[in-house]
Amino acid sequence: xxxxxxxxxxxxxxxxxxxxxxxxxxxxxxxxxxxxxxxxxxxxxxxxxxxxxxxxxxxxxxxxxxxxxxxxxxxxxxxxxxxxxxxxxxxxxxxxxxxxxxxxxxxxxxxxxxxxxxxxxxxxxxxxxxxxxxxxxxxxxxxxxxxxxxxxxxxxxxxxxxxxxxxxxxxxxxxxxxxxxxxxxxxxxxxxxxxxxxxxxxxxxxxxxxxxxxxxxxxxxxxxxxxxxxxxxxxxxxxxxxxxxxxxxxxxxxxxxxxxxxxxxxxxxxxxxxxxxxxxxxxxxxxxxxxxxxxxxxxxxxxxxxxxxxxxxxxxxxxxxxxxxxxxxxxxxxxxxxxxxxxxxxxxxxxxxxxxxxxxxxxxxxxxxxxxxxxxxxxxxxxxxxxxxxxxxxxxxxxxxxxxxxxxxxxxxxxxxxxxxxxxxxxxxxxxxxxxxxxxxxxxxxxxxxxxxxxxxxxxxxxxxxxxxxxxx
DNA sequence: AGCACA
Numbered sequence: 001x002x003x004x005x006x007x008x009x010x011x012x013x014x015x016x017x018x019x020x021x022x023x024x025x026x027x028x029x030x031x032x033x034x035x036x037x038x039x040x041x042x043x044x045x046x047x048x049x050x051x052x053x054x055x056x057x058x059x060x061x062x063x064x065x066x067x068x069x070x071x072x073x074x075x076x077x078x079x080x081x082x083x084x085x086x087x088x089x090x091x092x093x094x095x096x097x098x099x100x101x102x103x104x105x106x107x108x109x110x111x112x113x114x115x116x117x118x119x120x121x122x123x124x125x126x127x128x129x130x131x132x133x134x135x136x137x138x139x140x141x142x143x144x145x146x147x148x149x150x151x152x153x154x155x156x157x158x159x160x161x162x163x164x165x166x167x168x169x170x171x172x173x174x175x176x177x178x179x180x181x182x183x184x185x186x187x188x189x190x191x192x193x194x195x196x197x198x199x200x201x202x203x204x205x206x207x208x209x210x211x212x213x214x215x216x217x218x219x220x221x222x223x224x225x226x227x228x229x230x231x232x233x234x235x236x237x238x239x240x241x242x243x244x245x246x247x248x249x250x251x252x253x254x255x256x257x258x259x260x261x262x263x264x265x266x267x268x269x270x271x272x273x274x275x276x277x278x279x280x281x282x283x284x285x286x287x288x289x290x291x292x293x294x295x296x297x298x299x300x301x302x303x304x305x306x307x308x309x310x311x312x313x314x315x316x317x318x319x320x321x322x323x324x325x326x327x328x329x330x331x332x333x334x335x336x337x338x339x340x341x342x343x344x345x346x347x348x349x350x351x352x353x354x355x356x357x358x359x360x361x362x363x364x365x366x367x368x369x370x371x372x373x374x375x376x377x378x379x380x381x382x383x384x385x386x387x388x389x390x391x392x393x394x395x396x397x398x399x400x401x402x403x404x405x406x407x408x409x410x411x412x413x414x415x416x417x418x419x420x421x422x423x424x425x426x427x428x429x430x431x432x433x434x435x436x437x438x439x440x441x442x443x444x445x446x447x448x449x450x451x452x453x454x455x456x457x458x459x460x461x462x463x464x465x466x467x468x469x470x471x472x473x
Numbered sequence: 474a475g476c477a478c479a
Contacts, residue, residue, distance in 0.1 A: 020476050022476085050476075050477050056475085056477085057477095093476060093477090095477080
Protein backbone atom coordinates (compact mmCIF):
# COMPACT_ATOMS: atom_id res chain seq x y z
CA UNK A 1 0.00 0.00 0.00
CA UNK A 2 2.72 2.43 0.89
CA UNK A 3 4.46 2.30 -2.44
CA UNK A 4 1.75 1.34 -4.87
CA UNK A 5 -0.90 3.61 -6.22
CA UNK A 6 1.26 6.67 -5.96
CA UNK A 7 0.51 9.31 -8.54
CA UNK A 8 3.16 9.44 -11.16
CA UNK A 9 4.23 12.65 -12.74
CA UNK A 10 5.90 13.86 -15.79
CA UNK A 11 9.20 12.23 -16.56
CA UNK A 12 8.74 9.75 -13.76
CA UNK A 13 6.16 7.53 -15.34
CA UNK A 14 7.08 4.01 -16.15
CA UNK A 15 6.49 3.14 -19.77
CA UNK A 16 3.25 1.46 -20.69
CA UNK A 17 1.69 0.12 -23.87
CA UNK A 18 -1.11 2.47 -23.00
CA UNK A 19 -0.70 6.15 -23.74
CA UNK A 20 -2.71 8.91 -22.20
CA UNK A 21 -3.56 11.72 -24.58
CA UNK A 22 -4.78 15.11 -23.39
CA UNK A 23 -5.97 18.32 -24.93
CA UNK A 24 -7.71 16.56 -27.73
CA UNK A 25 -10.40 18.36 -29.66
CA UNK A 26 -13.87 17.79 -28.28
CA UNK A 27 -15.43 14.48 -29.22
CA UNK A 28 -12.31 13.40 -30.96
CA UNK A 29 -13.06 10.15 -32.67
CA UNK A 30 -11.15 6.93 -32.71
CA UNK A 31 -10.15 7.35 -36.33
CA UNK A 32 -8.31 10.55 -35.49
CA UNK A 33 -6.42 8.83 -32.70
CA UNK A 34 -5.48 5.97 -34.92
CA UNK A 35 -4.34 8.37 -37.59
CA UNK A 36 -2.05 10.05 -35.09
CA UNK A 37 -0.64 6.94 -33.48
CA UNK A 38 -0.46 4.27 -36.14
CA UNK A 39 2.91 5.44 -37.54
CA UNK A 40 4.43 4.09 -34.35
CA UNK A 41 2.85 0.67 -34.23
CA UNK A 42 -0.23 -1.43 -34.14
CA UNK A 43 -3.06 -0.04 -32.10
CA UNK A 44 -5.06 -2.70 -30.37
CA UNK A 45 -7.43 -0.58 -28.38
CA UNK A 46 -8.56 2.95 -27.81
CA UNK A 47 -10.74 4.86 -25.42
CA UNK A 48 -12.10 8.17 -26.59
CA UNK A 49 -13.90 11.07 -25.00
CA UNK A 50 -12.53 10.53 -21.54
CA UNK A 51 -12.76 13.07 -18.78
CA UNK A 52 -15.23 15.74 -17.90
CA UNK A 53 -14.43 17.63 -21.05
CA UNK A 54 -14.34 14.47 -23.13
CA UNK A 55 -11.08 15.68 -24.53
CA UNK A 56 -8.80 12.95 -23.31
CA UNK A 57 -8.15 9.52 -24.65
CA UNK A 58 -6.16 6.35 -24.24
CA UNK A 59 -4.43 4.41 -26.94
CA UNK A 60 -3.05 0.96 -26.43
CA UNK A 61 -0.29 -0.35 -28.65
CA UNK A 62 0.32 -3.98 -29.30
CA UNK A 63 3.84 -3.64 -28.02
CA UNK A 64 5.45 -1.58 -25.35
CA UNK A 65 8.26 -0.50 -27.66
CA UNK A 66 5.76 1.04 -30.02
CA UNK A 67 4.39 3.21 -27.24
CA UNK A 68 7.89 4.13 -26.20
CA UNK A 69 8.79 5.12 -29.74
CA UNK A 70 5.82 7.46 -29.95
CA UNK A 71 6.51 9.14 -26.63
CA UNK A 72 10.19 9.43 -27.50
CA UNK A 73 9.46 10.86 -30.89
CA UNK A 74 7.25 13.64 -29.65
CA UNK A 75 9.51 14.31 -26.67
CA UNK A 76 12.22 15.39 -29.04
CA UNK A 77 10.15 16.59 -31.99
CA UNK A 78 9.95 20.23 -32.90
CA UNK A 79 6.41 19.56 -34.13
CA UNK A 80 4.03 18.62 -31.38
CA UNK A 81 1.49 15.90 -31.88
CA UNK A 82 -1.66 17.44 -33.26
CA UNK A 83 -5.24 16.54 -33.94
CA UNK A 84 -7.33 19.01 -35.90
CA UNK A 85 -4.61 21.55 -35.32
CA UNK A 86 -4.67 21.18 -31.56
CA UNK A 87 -1.54 20.17 -29.76
CA UNK A 88 -1.99 16.82 -28.10
CA UNK A 89 -0.05 15.94 -24.98
CA UNK A 90 1.08 12.36 -24.80
CA UNK A 91 2.27 10.40 -21.79
CA UNK A 92 2.39 6.88 -20.61
CA UNK A 93 -0.72 5.87 -18.87
CA UNK A 94 -0.48 4.60 -15.36
CA UNK A 95 -2.35 1.51 -16.45
CA UNK A 96 -1.03 -1.18 -18.68
CA UNK A 97 -4.07 -2.05 -20.61
CA UNK A 98 -7.32 -0.50 -21.62
CA UNK A 99 -10.14 -2.28 -19.93
CA UNK A 100 -13.77 -2.11 -20.85
CA UNK A 101 -12.72 0.02 -23.65
CA UNK A 102 -15.87 -0.02 -25.59
CA UNK A 103 -19.46 -0.74 -25.24
CA UNK A 104 -20.49 -3.11 -27.99
CA UNK A 105 -21.96 -0.18 -29.87
CA UNK A 106 -18.52 1.33 -30.27
CA UNK A 107 -17.05 -1.66 -32.02
CA UNK A 108 -16.99 -0.65 -35.66
CA UNK A 109 -18.89 -2.77 -38.11
CA UNK A 110 -20.68 -2.39 -41.36
CA UNK A 111 -24.10 -2.13 -39.75
CA UNK A 112 -25.16 0.98 -37.90
CA UNK A 113 -27.74 1.13 -35.16
CA UNK A 114 -29.48 4.46 -35.47
CA UNK A 115 -31.78 5.74 -32.80
CA UNK A 116 -33.95 8.56 -34.00
CA UNK A 117 -34.99 10.70 -31.09
CA UNK A 118 -37.87 13.06 -30.87
CA UNK A 119 -40.05 11.55 -33.52
CA UNK A 120 -43.22 9.58 -33.56
CA UNK A 121 -43.53 6.35 -35.39
CA UNK A 122 -44.09 7.12 -39.02
CA UNK A 123 -42.57 10.59 -38.93
CA UNK A 124 -39.40 9.37 -40.53
CA UNK A 125 -39.97 6.98 -43.36
CA UNK A 126 -37.59 4.33 -44.42
CA UNK A 127 -37.16 6.24 -47.65
CA UNK A 128 -35.93 9.30 -45.82
CA UNK A 129 -33.51 7.19 -43.85
CA UNK A 130 -32.31 5.62 -47.04
CA UNK A 131 -31.85 8.97 -48.66
CA UNK A 132 -29.85 10.39 -45.78
CA UNK A 133 -27.52 7.43 -45.37
CA UNK A 134 -27.04 6.81 -49.06
CA UNK A 135 -24.92 9.94 -49.12
CA UNK A 136 -22.06 7.85 -47.71
CA UNK A 137 -22.28 4.80 -49.87
CA UNK A 138 -24.54 2.08 -51.06
CA UNK A 139 -27.05 1.15 -48.42
CA UNK A 140 -27.64 -2.58 -48.67
CA UNK A 141 -30.45 -3.06 -46.20
CA UNK A 142 -32.52 -1.18 -43.67
CA UNK A 143 -34.61 -2.57 -40.89
CA UNK A 144 -36.60 -0.30 -38.62
CA UNK A 145 -38.29 -1.13 -35.37
CA UNK A 146 -39.68 0.25 -32.17
CA UNK A 147 -37.82 -0.22 -28.96
CA UNK A 148 -37.93 1.37 -25.58
CA UNK A 149 -35.16 3.64 -26.79
CA UNK A 150 -37.47 4.89 -29.47
CA UNK A 151 -37.58 4.57 -33.19
CA UNK A 152 -34.53 2.70 -34.36
CA UNK A 153 -33.07 1.58 -37.61
CA UNK A 154 -30.35 -0.85 -38.55
CA UNK A 155 -28.54 0.31 -41.63
CA UNK A 156 -26.25 -2.04 -43.46
CA UNK A 157 -23.36 -0.75 -45.53
CA UNK A 158 -20.82 -2.64 -47.57
CA UNK A 159 -18.08 -2.23 -45.02
CA UNK A 160 -17.18 -0.73 -41.69
CA UNK A 161 -15.35 2.17 -43.33
CA UNK A 162 -18.45 3.37 -45.08
CA UNK A 163 -20.50 2.82 -41.98
CA UNK A 164 -18.12 4.79 -39.82
CA UNK A 165 -18.02 7.61 -42.36
CA UNK A 166 -21.79 7.82 -42.08
CA UNK A 167 -21.66 7.57 -38.33
CA UNK A 168 -19.01 10.25 -37.98
CA UNK A 169 -20.93 12.60 -40.18
CA UNK A 170 -24.40 12.03 -38.80
CA UNK A 171 -24.04 11.03 -35.17
CA UNK A 172 -25.69 13.53 -32.86
CA UNK A 173 -26.94 15.45 -35.81
CA UNK A 174 -30.42 15.83 -37.17
CA UNK A 175 -32.16 14.81 -40.34
CA UNK A 176 -32.77 17.97 -42.37
CA UNK A 177 -36.10 19.53 -41.56
CA UNK A 178 -37.25 19.59 -45.12
CA UNK A 179 -37.20 15.82 -45.14
CA UNK A 180 -39.48 15.62 -42.16
CA UNK A 181 -43.14 16.30 -41.55
CA UNK A 182 -43.77 19.84 -40.46
CA UNK A 183 -44.75 18.96 -36.93
CA UNK A 184 -41.41 17.35 -36.21
CA UNK A 185 -39.23 19.80 -34.34
CA UNK A 186 -36.18 17.83 -33.50
CA UNK A 187 -34.85 14.63 -34.84
CA UNK A 188 -31.58 13.65 -33.27
CA UNK A 189 -29.68 10.73 -34.62
CA UNK A 190 -27.78 8.66 -32.09
CA UNK A 191 -25.64 6.26 -33.99
CA UNK A 192 -23.69 3.29 -32.77
CA UNK A 193 -22.47 0.15 -34.40
CA UNK A 194 -24.54 -2.95 -34.48
CA UNK A 195 -23.01 -6.33 -33.89
CA UNK A 196 -24.83 -7.53 -36.99
CA UNK A 197 -22.95 -7.92 -40.21
CA UNK A 198 -25.77 -9.00 -42.47
CA UNK A 199 -29.39 -8.18 -41.84
CA UNK A 200 -31.98 -10.80 -42.63
CA UNK A 201 -34.71 -8.91 -44.42
CA UNK A 202 -37.65 -11.13 -45.29
CA UNK A 203 -39.91 -8.67 -47.03
CA UNK A 204 -39.85 -5.28 -48.58
CA UNK A 205 -42.19 -3.38 -46.36
CA UNK A 206 -42.78 -0.07 -44.70
CA UNK A 207 -40.33 -1.12 -42.02
CA UNK A 208 -37.65 -3.02 -43.82
CA UNK A 209 -35.92 -2.95 -47.17
CA UNK A 210 -33.33 -4.98 -48.96
CA UNK A 211 -31.89 -2.82 -51.70
CA UNK A 212 -29.73 -5.64 -52.93
CA UNK A 213 -32.73 -7.76 -53.79
CA UNK A 214 -35.42 -5.95 -55.70
CA UNK A 215 -37.28 -9.18 -56.23
CA UNK A 216 -37.85 -9.75 -52.57
CA UNK A 217 -41.60 -10.04 -52.09
CA UNK A 218 -43.53 -7.21 -50.61
CA UNK A 219 -44.73 -7.98 -47.16
CA UNK A 220 -48.13 -9.59 -47.60
CA UNK A 221 -49.21 -8.59 -44.13
CA UNK A 222 -48.11 -5.01 -44.21
CA UNK A 223 -51.41 -3.96 -42.83
CA UNK A 224 -49.73 -1.55 -40.54
CA UNK A 225 -48.56 0.19 -43.64
CA UNK A 226 -52.18 1.01 -44.17
CA UNK A 227 -52.45 2.71 -40.88
CA UNK A 228 -49.18 4.47 -41.26
CA UNK A 229 -48.53 5.15 -44.86
CA UNK A 230 -44.96 5.70 -45.72
CA UNK A 231 -43.83 9.26 -46.01
CA UNK A 232 -42.14 10.45 -49.10
CA UNK A 233 -39.05 12.58 -49.10
CA UNK A 234 -41.27 15.62 -48.96
CA UNK A 235 -42.79 14.34 -45.76
CA UNK A 236 -46.16 13.97 -47.39
CA UNK A 237 -48.00 10.76 -47.67
CA UNK A 238 -46.94 9.12 -50.82
CA UNK A 239 -49.49 6.38 -50.96
CA UNK A 240 -50.96 6.77 -54.41
CA UNK A 241 -54.60 7.65 -54.42
CA UNK A 242 -57.11 5.47 -56.12
CA UNK A 243 -60.81 5.33 -56.73
CA UNK A 244 -60.77 1.92 -55.10
CA UNK A 245 -60.46 1.66 -51.34
CA UNK A 246 -59.09 -1.31 -49.51
CA UNK A 247 -60.93 -1.77 -46.24
CA UNK A 248 -59.55 -3.99 -43.54
CA UNK A 249 -62.10 -4.89 -40.96
CA UNK A 250 -60.77 -5.36 -37.51
CA UNK A 251 -62.53 -6.97 -34.58
CA UNK A 252 -65.26 -8.36 -36.72
CA UNK A 253 -67.68 -9.51 -34.09
CA UNK A 254 -70.61 -9.07 -36.39
CA UNK A 255 -71.11 -10.19 -39.92
CA UNK A 256 -70.20 -7.62 -42.48
CA UNK A 257 -71.67 -8.40 -45.84
CA UNK A 258 -71.83 -6.64 -49.12
CA UNK A 259 -74.99 -4.80 -48.20
CA UNK A 260 -73.61 -3.43 -44.99
CA UNK A 261 -70.56 -2.17 -46.77
CA UNK A 262 -72.67 -0.70 -49.49
CA UNK A 263 -74.72 1.17 -46.94
CA UNK A 264 -71.65 2.54 -45.26
CA UNK A 265 -69.72 3.53 -48.32
CA UNK A 266 -72.66 4.86 -50.29
CA UNK A 267 -72.83 7.79 -47.94
CA UNK A 268 -70.08 9.42 -49.92
CA UNK A 269 -71.04 8.63 -53.48
CA UNK A 270 -71.94 5.92 -55.85
CA UNK A 271 -70.43 2.64 -54.97
CA UNK A 272 -69.72 0.83 -58.18
CA UNK A 273 -68.37 -2.47 -57.01
CA UNK A 274 -67.62 -4.30 -53.83
CA UNK A 275 -65.57 -7.40 -53.25
CA UNK A 276 -65.09 -9.07 -49.90
CA UNK A 277 -62.31 -11.50 -49.24
CA UNK A 278 -60.23 -13.01 -46.51
CA UNK A 279 -56.58 -12.29 -46.16
CA UNK A 280 -54.46 -13.69 -43.40
CA UNK A 281 -57.54 -14.46 -41.40
CA UNK A 282 -58.80 -10.94 -41.64
CA UNK A 283 -61.75 -9.80 -43.65
CA UNK A 284 -60.93 -7.19 -46.23
CA UNK A 285 -63.00 -5.53 -48.86
CA UNK A 286 -62.39 -3.55 -51.98
CA UNK A 287 -64.83 -0.75 -52.60
CA UNK A 288 -64.86 0.97 -55.95
CA UNK A 289 -66.03 4.51 -56.51
CA UNK A 290 -66.25 6.28 -59.84
CA UNK A 291 -63.42 8.61 -58.98
CA UNK A 292 -60.60 9.28 -56.62
CA UNK A 293 -62.12 12.30 -54.96
CA UNK A 294 -65.07 10.38 -53.60
CA UNK A 295 -62.78 7.64 -52.44
CA UNK A 296 -60.62 10.20 -50.70
CA UNK A 297 -63.57 11.68 -48.86
CA UNK A 298 -64.82 8.27 -47.84
CA UNK A 299 -61.40 7.21 -46.73
CA UNK A 300 -60.90 10.30 -44.65
CA UNK A 301 -64.32 10.03 -43.08
CA UNK A 302 -64.35 6.36 -42.33
CA UNK A 303 -60.78 5.58 -41.42
CA UNK A 304 -60.59 4.16 -37.96
CA UNK A 305 -64.33 4.23 -37.45
CA UNK A 306 -66.33 1.26 -36.42
CA UNK A 307 -69.32 -0.05 -38.23
CA UNK A 308 -70.90 -1.02 -34.96
CA UNK A 309 -70.79 0.31 -31.47
CA UNK A 310 -68.32 -1.06 -29.07
CA UNK A 311 -65.34 -1.07 -31.35
CA UNK A 312 -66.73 -3.80 -33.53
CA UNK A 313 -65.83 -4.01 -37.16
CA UNK A 314 -63.33 -1.22 -37.11
CA UNK A 315 -62.39 -0.02 -40.54
CA UNK A 316 -58.91 0.69 -41.76
CA UNK A 317 -58.79 2.18 -45.19
CA UNK A 318 -56.12 2.55 -47.75
CA UNK A 319 -56.03 3.05 -51.43
CA UNK A 320 -55.99 -0.07 -53.49
CA UNK A 321 -53.76 -0.47 -56.45
CA UNK A 322 -56.81 -1.49 -58.41
CA UNK A 323 -58.81 0.98 -60.38
CA UNK A 324 -61.48 -1.30 -61.75
CA UNK A 325 -62.55 -4.41 -59.96
CA UNK A 326 -63.44 -7.52 -61.82
CA UNK A 327 -66.13 -9.02 -59.65
CA UNK A 328 -69.14 -11.21 -59.95
CA UNK A 329 -72.15 -9.03 -60.39
CA UNK A 330 -74.05 -10.65 -57.60
CA UNK A 331 -72.64 -13.02 -55.08
CA UNK A 332 -72.47 -13.13 -51.36
CA UNK A 333 -68.94 -11.78 -51.50
CA UNK A 334 -69.17 -9.31 -54.32
CA UNK A 335 -71.45 -6.97 -56.10
CA UNK A 336 -71.24 -5.02 -59.31
CA UNK A 337 -73.71 -2.20 -59.06
CA UNK A 338 -72.86 -0.89 -62.49
CA UNK A 339 -74.50 -3.77 -64.22
CA UNK A 340 -78.19 -3.10 -64.59
CA UNK A 341 -80.06 -6.06 -63.41
CA UNK A 342 -83.55 -5.98 -64.78
CA UNK A 343 -85.09 -7.94 -62.04
CA UNK A 344 -83.36 -6.01 -59.34
CA UNK A 345 -84.16 -2.68 -60.84
CA UNK A 346 -87.70 -3.66 -61.47
CA UNK A 347 -88.37 -4.57 -57.94
CA UNK A 348 -86.15 -1.96 -56.54
CA UNK A 349 -88.03 1.22 -56.97
CA UNK A 350 -91.46 0.16 -57.93
CA UNK A 351 -94.00 2.58 -56.72
CA UNK A 352 -91.51 5.13 -55.67
CA UNK A 353 -92.16 8.60 -56.78
CA UNK A 354 -89.11 9.96 -58.40
CA UNK A 355 -87.59 6.62 -58.59
CA UNK A 356 -83.92 7.11 -59.05
CA UNK A 357 -83.57 5.73 -62.46
CA UNK A 358 -80.56 7.83 -63.12
CA UNK A 359 -79.15 6.99 -59.81
CA UNK A 360 -78.53 3.54 -60.74
CA UNK A 361 -78.84 1.94 -57.60
CA UNK A 362 -77.69 -0.68 -56.86
CA UNK A 363 -78.88 -1.78 -53.79
CA UNK A 364 -80.77 -4.96 -54.01
CA UNK A 365 -82.67 -3.71 -51.11
CA UNK A 366 -86.14 -4.21 -52.33
CA UNK A 367 -85.49 -7.82 -52.51
CA UNK A 368 -86.21 -7.61 -48.91
CA UNK A 369 -89.34 -5.69 -49.45
CA UNK A 370 -91.58 -6.37 -46.61
CA UNK A 371 -88.88 -6.42 -44.12
CA UNK A 372 -88.72 -3.52 -41.90
CA UNK A 373 -86.51 -1.17 -43.69
CA UNK A 374 -87.30 1.72 -41.53
CA UNK A 375 -84.50 0.95 -39.29
CA UNK A 376 -81.95 2.25 -41.64
CA UNK A 377 -83.22 5.70 -41.16
CA UNK A 378 -80.44 8.03 -40.71
CA UNK A 379 -77.91 6.78 -43.11
CA UNK A 380 -79.89 7.93 -46.04
CA UNK A 381 -80.84 11.00 -44.13
CA UNK A 382 -77.28 12.02 -44.24
CA UNK A 383 -76.75 11.50 -47.87
CA UNK A 384 -75.29 14.37 -49.66
CA UNK A 385 -78.13 16.16 -51.27
CA UNK A 386 -76.89 15.70 -54.75
CA UNK A 387 -77.41 12.08 -54.33
CA UNK A 388 -80.57 10.26 -53.90
CA UNK A 389 -80.53 7.61 -51.38
CA UNK A 390 -81.58 4.42 -52.93
CA UNK A 391 -83.99 3.46 -50.33
CA UNK A 392 -85.61 6.78 -50.00
CA UNK A 393 -88.95 5.29 -49.69
CA UNK A 394 -88.52 3.86 -46.33
CA UNK A 395 -86.16 6.41 -45.12
CA UNK A 396 -87.35 9.13 -42.95
CA UNK A 397 -85.19 12.06 -42.49
CA UNK A 398 -84.92 13.02 -38.94
CA UNK A 399 -84.84 9.68 -37.41
CA UNK A 400 -82.25 8.95 -34.96
CA UNK A 401 -79.44 7.03 -36.49
CA UNK A 402 -79.98 3.82 -34.78
CA UNK A 403 -80.81 2.00 -37.87
CA UNK A 404 -79.70 -1.45 -37.38
CA UNK A 405 -78.33 -2.61 -40.57
CA UNK A 406 -78.07 -6.14 -39.52
CA UNK A 407 -81.72 -6.14 -38.74
CA UNK A 408 -82.55 -5.57 -42.31
CA UNK A 409 -81.18 -8.87 -43.25
CA UNK A 410 -83.40 -11.38 -41.69
CA UNK A 411 -81.35 -14.20 -42.93
CA UNK A 412 -78.68 -13.37 -40.46
CA UNK A 413 -78.86 -14.40 -36.97
CA UNK A 414 -78.21 -11.49 -34.76
CA UNK A 415 -79.77 -13.11 -31.83
CA UNK A 416 -77.84 -11.27 -29.25
CA UNK A 417 -78.93 -9.59 -26.15
CA UNK A 418 -80.38 -6.22 -26.91
CA UNK A 419 -77.76 -4.52 -24.88
CA UNK A 420 -75.15 -5.96 -27.12
CA UNK A 421 -76.79 -4.96 -30.30
CA UNK A 422 -74.51 -2.96 -32.38
CA UNK A 423 -75.97 0.36 -32.97
CA UNK A 424 -75.43 1.12 -36.46
CA UNK A 425 -73.66 1.85 -39.48
CA UNK A 426 -75.62 4.97 -39.67
CA UNK A 427 -73.90 6.88 -37.01
CA UNK A 428 -70.46 6.42 -38.32
CA UNK A 429 -68.24 8.37 -40.44
CA UNK A 430 -69.82 11.71 -40.61
CA UNK A 431 -67.49 13.57 -38.45
CA UNK A 432 -65.48 15.01 -41.22
CA UNK A 433 -66.20 13.68 -44.62
CA UNK A 434 -69.54 15.17 -44.90
CA UNK A 435 -70.34 17.89 -47.32
CA UNK A 436 -70.90 20.91 -45.15
CA UNK A 437 -74.07 21.99 -46.77
CA UNK A 438 -75.86 18.83 -46.07
CA UNK A 439 -77.78 18.92 -42.90
CA UNK A 440 -79.25 15.73 -41.78
CA UNK A 441 -82.75 16.38 -40.73
CA UNK A 442 -84.18 16.91 -37.35
CA UNK A 443 -83.57 14.61 -34.54
CA UNK A 444 -80.77 12.82 -36.16
CA UNK A 445 -78.66 15.83 -35.74
CA UNK A 446 -78.40 14.90 -32.15
CA UNK A 447 -76.16 12.19 -33.31
CA UNK A 448 -74.07 14.37 -35.48
CA UNK A 449 -70.60 13.88 -34.50
CA UNK A 450 -67.97 16.43 -34.06
CA UNK A 451 -64.53 15.74 -35.27
CA UNK A 452 -62.63 13.81 -32.74
CA UNK A 453 -65.64 12.31 -31.11
CA UNK A 454 -65.97 8.61 -31.51
CA UNK A 455 -68.59 7.93 -34.09
CA UNK A 456 -70.59 5.29 -32.48
CA UNK A 457 -71.40 6.77 -29.18
CA UNK A 458 -75.06 6.39 -28.82
CA UNK A 459 -76.70 9.56 -27.69
CA UNK A 460 -79.26 7.76 -25.66
CA UNK A 461 -77.93 4.34 -25.35
CA UNK A 462 -80.68 2.30 -26.87
CA UNK A 463 -82.92 1.85 -29.80
CA UNK A 464 -85.01 4.85 -30.60
CA UNK A 465 -88.36 4.96 -28.98
CA UNK A 466 -91.12 3.62 -31.04
CA UNK A 467 -88.90 1.31 -32.89
CA UNK A 468 -89.35 -2.30 -32.31
CA UNK A 469 -86.40 -4.33 -31.50
CA UNK A 470 -85.45 -5.97 -34.66
CA UNK A 471 -83.15 -8.46 -33.26
CA UNK A 472 -83.84 -11.83 -32.02
CA UNK A 473 -84.55 -11.64 -28.39
C1' DA B 474 -3.31 20.25 -19.68
C1' DG B 475 -2.59 15.60 -15.64
C1' DC B 476 -5.71 9.08 -16.16
C1' DA B 477 -11.18 5.67 -17.90
C1' DC B 478 -13.99 1.46 -16.28
C1' DA B 479 -18.63 -0.09 -12.85
